[in-house]
Structure formats: C-alpha cells, structure tokens
Amino acid sequence: MEKQSTRLGVGLGLLITAFLITGLLGFSLTGRGSEQVLASSAGTKAQVRNFKLYVRDTTLKMPDGKQIYVFGYTDDPQGPAKIPGPVLTVNEGDTVNLTLVNDKDPTKTSFNPDGDGHTIHLHGLDLPSAMDGDPMTSPTQDSVKEGSQYTYHFVAKEAGTYWYHCHESATEHIQMGMYGAFIVLPRGGDTHYAYAGTPRFDKSYTLVLSDMDSGAHQQDYTNLHSGGDNPNWTQYRPDYFLMNGHAWPDIMDDPSSFIQATVGQHLLVRLINCGYTVHAIHSHGFHFTVIATDGRKLSDPYQKDTLLLAPGERYDILFDLNQAGRYMFHDHIEQNTTNNGDYPGGMMTFINVNNPDGSNPVPMSSLHMNG
Numbered sequence: 001m002e003k004q005s006t007r008l009g010v011g012l013g014l015l016i017t018a019f020l021i022t023g024l025l026g027f028s029l030t031g032r033g034s035e036q037v038l039a040s041s042a043g044t045k046a047q048v049r050n051f052k053l054y055v056r057d058t059t060l061k062m063p064d065g066k067q068i069y070v071f072g073y074t075d076d077p078q079g080p081a082k083i084p085g086p087v088l089t090v091n092e093g094d095t096v097n098l099t100l101v102n103d104k105d106p107t108k109t110s111f112n113p114d115g116d117g118h119t120i121h122l123h124g125l126d127l128p129s130a131m132d133g134d135p136m137t138s139p140t141q142d143s144v145k146e147g148s149q150y151t152y153h154f155v156a157k158e159a160g161t162y163w164y165h166c167h168e169s170a171t172e173h174i175q176m177g178m179y180g181a182f183i184v185l186p187r188g189g190d191t192h193y194a195y196a197g198t199p200r201f202d203k204s205y206t207l208v209l210s211d212m213d214s215g216a217h218q219q220d221y222t223n224l225h226s227g228g229d230n231p232n233w234t235q236y237r238p239d240y241f242l243m244n245g246h247a248w249p250d251i252m253d254d255p256s257s258f259i260q261a262t263v264g265q266h267l268l269v270r271l272i273n274c275g276y277t278v279h280a281i282h283s284h285g286f287h288f289t290v291i292a293t294d295g296r297k298l299s300d301p302y303q304k305d306t307l308l309l310a311p312g313e314r315y316d317i318l319f320d321l322n323q324a325g326r327y328m329f330h331d332h333i334e335q336n337t338t339n340n341g342d343y344p345g346g347m348m349t350f351i352n353v354n355n356p357d358g359s360n361p362v363p364m365s366s367l368h369m370n371g
C-alpha cells in the first residue's frame with residue numbers, strides 16, 4: 001500500500017498525523033471486515049472489497065470428448081476449479097483484500113506429501129513484494145501451503161484489464177489452470193467506460209485466452225498421483241485453445257464468450273492472453289479500435305482487424321457495430337482454430353449483431369457450424 005509506506009518514510013510525527021486523518025476518514029489501514037464505504041481524497045466513494053479464493057481440481061471436457069485434468073481457483077469452496085478463475089471486478093481506488101485459502105491443496109498427494117502450495121500474483125498491478133505473490137521474492141520465501149491462508153491487501157490504483165495467476169511452480173501451475181481476469185473499472189464505477197476519457201460502450205466482454213497441452217496435463221496428473229517424471233515444459237505442445245475455458249463449438253454455449261449485441265451498439269472486448277503461445281485475434285466484419293494495452297489507455301488509439309497478443313499481454317478494444325450479421329472472431333494462427341488438429345475448433349467465437357427487432361440477416365439455422 002503506497003500510502004502506508006510513504007507514511008512510514010516521513011517520520012513519526014507525520015505518521016501519527018496520517019493515522020489521525022485516517023481515523024477521521026473512518027477506515028482502518030488493515031481494512032478487514034465487511035464491505036464499507038470509504039471517503040477518498042477525491043471525494044468519490046471507494047470501497048473495501050473482500051474476495052476469497054480456494055484451489056480445487058477438476059476435469060475439463062473438450063468438444064471432441066478429450067478429458068483434461070486441471071487445477072485452479074474457485075470462489076466456491078464446495079465446487080470444482082473454475083477455468084479460468086472467477087472474474088474479479090473492483091473500482092479504481094477500492095481497497096482490496098484478496099484471500100487465498102489453501103484448505104485442500106490438489107497438489108498434496110502421497111507422491112507429493114507436502115503439496116506445492118499456491119499464491120496469487122496480480123499481473124500488472126505493480127504491488128510491493130509482500131503482496132506480489134511470488135514465493136521467490138516474498139518476505140516469507142514461501143507459498144501458501146495447505147492448512148494456511150494469506151490475504152493480498154492493496155489499493156486498485158489504476159483502471160484497466162489485469163489478470164491473476166499462481167506463481168508457485170508457475171510453469172506448471174498456470175498451465176494447469178491457475179489464472180483469471182482482474183478488472184479495475186474507472187473511479188466512480190460507471191460500467192460503460194473502460195478508462196476515464198475513453199469512449200462510452202454499451203456492452204463489454206472479457207475473453208481470457210489460453211492454450212493447453214493435454215499430454216502434459218496427463219503427465220502432471222500421473223506425476224502427482226502415481227509418481228514419475230514431471231512434464232518437460234520446454235516440450236510444450238498445445239493441442240487445445242480456449243476462450244474463457246471453452247473450445248469451439250462449446251464457446252457458443254457460454255454467454256460470457258459468445259458475443260451478442262444489437263446494431264448501432266458500441267462493444268468493449270477485454271482480451272487477456274493467459275496462455276503460453278501468441279494469439280492473433282481477428283474479427284470479421286469490423287475493424288476495432290485499440291484503446292488500451294496492459295492496463296494503460298493509449299494516447300493515440302489505433303484501428304486493427306488482427307491483433308497479436310504475447311503471453312501475459314492484454315488489449316482493450318472497442319467495436320462500433322455498424323452492420324447486422326454474424327461475424328467470426330478468432331485466432332488467425334489457424335492451427336489454434338482446431339481441437340487437437342480438427343477444424344473447426346479451438347479459439348473461435350462469434351459476434352452476433354442483431355437488428356433492433358432481434359432478427360438477424362444470417363439466421364442461426366443457416367450457419368455451417370462444422371466448417
């Protein structure tokens with residue numbers, strides 16, 4: 001927390017003054033407890049936002065029947081891992097307490113009796129080491145082991161599109177599914193703007209892109225449950241390509257990934273590459289305007305129809321949906337539009353733009369869903 005460290009640096013007198021002011025503003029520096037409204041110096045309302053994430057495993061079923069063992073975060077301790085983890089959304093200025101509860105570590109097996117433990121690294125938030133979720137640089141030099149929990153405590157200082165992932169055995173744990181979107185809305189919480197001063201939009205979608213090597217996942221499961229070698233991650237060869245954890249055509253059953261809008265609307269899409277390979281996202285029907293990347297708005301937005309995302313990168317793009325119809329929106333690295341080699345599949349969705357009466361010049365029944 002930058003304010004806190006600044007205060008510590010300016011001496012005891014100022015420290016006491018700061019605590020007095022803090023007290024007058026009505027919140028504690030630890031900020032624990034239920035959600036409460038804080039008065040920020042800008043006079044707008046900021047909140048304390050509390051989240052709890054657990055780690056679970058599950059099996060992802062691909063459209064071709066392939067079953068992929070995964071582990072990842074969930075906000076439901078009774079449920080399986082969510083791939084990706086839940087979208088965490090806060091407002092700029094909010095104080096965030098994000099607690100990782102490691103009550104049941106899927107990596108703790110008779111072949112790995114201590115379990116690996118896990119962390120939450122907030123990619124792009126530029127936090128101090130103690131809150132950065134990297135066991136190599138954290139003051140405790142350890143991850144959150146089974147039977148313990150840790151609260152990542154910070155102020156969401158800048159609006160933008162970010163993501164979180166585990167940094168324990170990162171190559172393995174991210175690939176196995178430990179990632180999710182972290183969205184900071186601009187101050188004031190108007191959900192129709194991505195940043196202060198960028199154009200208004202009517203609808204928004206967050207697409208978490210990832211890729212999986214099903215053979216490595218199987219080897220990881222075998223290693224954990226029967227012993228044997230760890231996967232050699234330099235031999236990484238992805239065969240499934242996902243948007244929000246789904247491959248085509250299952251993407252079409254996920255309302256958070258299958259884009260539906262009305263002609264004349266403006267659409268924001270947040271693209272987050274949580275995978276290990278680059279993705280070249282291409283839209284039919286529209287050029288889009290790139291308004292921001294990596295949580296920072298651009299001073300000179302530019303238009304594209306194909307956008308290359310390196311691993312870890314995010315882009316915020318705006319569509320002016322000026323024609324009705326149905327349009328492909330997909331990775332143009334064409335082998336990534338397959339499920340283990342079979343087209344169509346993989347990282348592909350639709351932008352459906354209906355007429356105001358709900359009709360569409362391309363009836364769903366006319367689509368050739370099998371390519």
Ligand SMILES: [Cu+2]
Pocket residue numbers: 117118119166167168173178
């Ligand atoms: Cu982990």
